[in-house]
Amino acid sequence: MPTNTINANQAINAYSQTSNLSAAGKATDILGKAGNKTQDDGVFLDLVKNSVTQSIDTLKRGEQMSAAAVTGQADITDVVQAVTAAEIQVQTIMTFRDKMIAAYQEVMRMPI
Numbered sequence: 001m002p003t004n005t006i007n008a009n010q011a012i013n014a015y016s017q018t019s020n021l022s023a024a025g026k027a028t029d030i031l032g033k034a035g036n037k038t039q040d041d042g043v044f045l046d047l048v049k050n051s052v053t054q055s056i057d058t059l060k061r062g063e064q065m066s067a068a069a070v071t072g073q074a075d076i077t078d079v080v081q082a083v084t085a086a087e088i089q090v091q092t093i094m095t096f097r098d099k100m101i102a103a104y105q106e107v108m109r110m111p112i
Contacts, residue, residue: 055089055092055093058085058086058089059086059089059090061082061085061086062082062083062085062086062087063086064082065078065079065082065083066079066082066083
């Protein structure tokens with residue numbers, strides 16, 4: 001059975017190409033296109049935009065530290081801290097998503 005081997009440089013190049021694909025940019029573009037109808041809407045929109053941007057930055061840092069660890073350029077403690085921060089960020093995002101879906105479902109159950 002043949003096995004595929006990947007050179008570390010090929011993996012790093014592939015990783016850097018995928019990290020340049022900006023799903024983060026799409027998310028912030030969508031948030032940026034939302035209309036600001038009142039002052040409160042703008043504050044909430046800014047809060048969400050900042051949270052999304054910080055989340056994306058945390059995830060990218062975790063990925064960069066993991067890639068640096070593969071090449072031996074990072075201390076294992078720094079890698080663990082970055083990956084743990086990214087994991088916590090993903091859990092927070094998932095919790096926020098679940099709460100938003102629950103709120104939407106609750107609104108949809110309201111009688112008109």
